[in-house]
Amino acid sequence: MVEPVNLRQFRKRKIRADKEKLADENRKKFGVSSHIKKTAKADKNLATRKLDGAKLDKKD
Numbered sequence: 001m002v003e004p005v006n007l008r009q010f011r012k013r014k015i016r017a018d019k020e021k022l023a024d025e026n027r028k029k030f031g032v033s034s035h036i037k038k039t040a041k042a043d044k045n046l047a048t049r050k051l052d053g054a055k056l057d058k059k060d
Helices: 007-030 034-053
Strands: none
Touching: none
16 A cells, blocks of 8 residues: 655655755855855955055155
8 A cells, every 4th residue: 555645745845855955056156165255354454454564655
């Protein structure tokens, strides 16, 4: 004999799986790892410090 299937639960499981698949695709497409974020922030800070250090003071 075949086990009865609850269609409501089946639909909910399918919807959850579809949402998880979409979320995973979005993570791959738009996500940036924390290591890359930290490196970019450090590079930006270094460039700012170098630029500020190279400024000439104008004395009027």
